Structures are given as C-alpha cells and as structure tokens.
Amino acid sequence: MNTITTALQGIQEGIKRAVSRTNSVRAVTLVAVSKAQDVPEIRTAFMAGQRVFGENYLQEALQKQESLQDLQMEWHFIGPIQSNKTQAIANHFDWVQTVDRLKIAQRLNDARPENLPPLQVCIQVNVGGEESKSGIALHEVAELAQSITRLPRLRLRGLMTIPRPTENTVELRQQFKAMRACFDALNAQGYALDTLSMGMSDDYEIAIEEGATMVRVGSALFGARPAKSPQT
Ligand SMILES: *Cc1c(COP(=O)(O)O)cnc(C)c1O
Numbered sequence: 667m668n669t670i671t672t673a674l675q676g677i678q679e680g681i682k683r684a685v686s687r688t689n690s691v692r693a694v695t696l697v698a699v700s701k702a703q704d705v706p707e708i709r710t711a712f713m714a715g716q717r718v719f720g721e722n723y724l725q726e727a728l729q730k731q732e733s734l735q736d737l738q739m740e741w742h743f744i745g746p747i748q749s750n751k752t753q754a755i756a757n758h759f760d761w762v763q764t765v766d767r768l769k770i771a772q773r774l775n776d777a778r779p780e781n782l783p784p785l786q787v788c789i790q791v792n793v794g795g796e797e798s799k800s801g802i803a804l805h806e807v808a809e810l811a812q813s814i815t816r817l818p819r820l821r822l823r824g825l826m827t828i829p830r831p832t833e834n835t836v837e838l839r840q841q842f843k844a845m846r847a848c849f850d851a852l853n854a855q856g857y858a859l860d861t862l863s864m865g866m867s868d869d870y871e872i873a874i875e876e877g878a879t880m881v882r883v884g885s886a887l888f889g890a891r892p893a894k895s896p897q898t
Contacts, residue, residue: 670707671714673887674698677870681881684874694874697742697863699884701726702891705733711887712737720744720763720882724751731758744826744882746800753777756785756819763788763826763863763882766802768813771820778819786823787814788863791848793841794830801827804848811852824861824879825849829869838869842876849877 681694697720700708708719708730717738721727722745731741742761747770755762756777765771765787778785789810792801802810807825814822825848829841842864849862865873867886874881885891 668710670710670888673889674711674714674716677883677886680871681874684871687875688877692874692879694878695861695880697744697880697882698887699744699866699882700730700888701745701884703884703888705730707888708734709737712739716887718742720884722746724754728754728758742882749773757782759785761786761788761823764790764800765814766790766792766800766810768810771810771814771817775817775819784819784821787820788824788826788861789814789822791825791827791845793827793845796830799828799830804844807848808852808855811857815857822857822859824859824863825852826861826863826880828866829864835872838872839876842873842878846877 677696681696685692685694695718697718698711698716699720701722718740720742741759742763743755743759744763747764752770752773756774757779762774762785774785789807790801791804791807792799793804811822814820825845827845829838832838845862845864849859853859861880862878863880863882864878865881867883870881870883
C-alpha cells in the first residue's frame, strides 16, 4: 500500500478513537488539505476513498480542479479571501470555511450561480485573538451569523478556527472549548449548525474530544509540504 493510503487509514482510525473517547456517536468529516500537493497525490487520496478536499490558494486550486474534473470531489476553500476572488470562489467551491466579514459573505452570495446548490459556509473565528490572523472575535460571531442567514445563496453550517499555536495542551483545549461554547450558544438560539471545523495534523484528536465535527488534515496525510506554497 502507498504511504498516502496508509496515512489515510491511520487518520481515520485516529478519528474513530477520538470519537469513542467522547462517548458520543458523532460523525466527523475529514477534510484532506491538499495545498501544495500535486494532482497525482490528490488522486491517490481519492482512490483510497477520500472525497473532501481543502485548498487555500485560489489559482492553485483552480488548476488542480481542472485536472481532476473526472472525479466527484467536494471542494472546501480554507484560505484568506480577498474581495476580487469571491466570484471565482463562489463558482468553483462547495464550501467556504473562512468567511469573516459581511462584505465577503454578500459578494459570495451574489456570485453563487443559480444552477448550483447554496454555498455551504462557516464563519472563521480568531479564537486566540492573534492580531495577524484572519477571523472574527467570538463576541462578533452572533451578529455575522444573523446577517449570513439572510443571504439566500449561502447556507451557514457552522464555525471554523485555527487556534493560537501553543505547546500547552490545557491552553489549546481552552481555545477549542471556547469555540464549542459559542457553537452550542448559537444552536441554543435556534441556528441548527452542524459543523465545528477545528483540528489539524497535530491536534485533530484533541479537537474531536472537545467537540469538532470536521477536521482539516494536510501534512499527516500527504507528508510535509514543500517549504513554500504559491501565494495566489
Ligand atoms: C494548512 C492548513 C491546514 C492543515 O494543516 P496541517 O498541519 O498540515 O494538517 C488546516 N487548516 C488550514 C486553514 C490550513 O491552512
């Protein structure tokens, strides 16, 4: 068996183990983060059963999607969004996980083609309060969520975060717990959100223990990325 297939099985088992530790029967979706990976690697993951893929850079993603047109894949946009990219993103992705302002949500809504289902979106939260990071503060989530639900071509599915990096597991868990609390609070208000996207290669099991329903895994699946990704 090739390394990607072996790694995929290992991650699927890790996900199952983590879910079993929560004493719940939650379904957890694995997003294979294929940024900086080439088409043959993505094909290998697909052949091994992976269907959901995440990309950060628009131009890179569009090129790969073109070469992978023969496969039925679900594409998630997980990178920062500039206004001038919303048209292409709304046309070429099934999900956008990195919505962090109303202007972007509106542009995605307006550009979503009528022949496609509504764009599935998550609000990106900067849970660690890092100045350099995309995402909104937890206290701003409710207002943006309310605005997004008024946009007919978007469907709000939940929240996404990249926590502040830390070696301290307690501090990491606190960030995941804060996300979970916000997610639960929205649902208590009647939102029916089903997606809490948090956890990457190094911490996806912890994220699941803290309530993640979606994890985004790149290097643990495909191997280390080349040092530099094209920034497009
Ligand atoms: C790169 C990236 C990931 C995957 O990171 P790994 O550590 O390689 O698993 C997940 N989410 C986002 C938003 C990313 O940019």
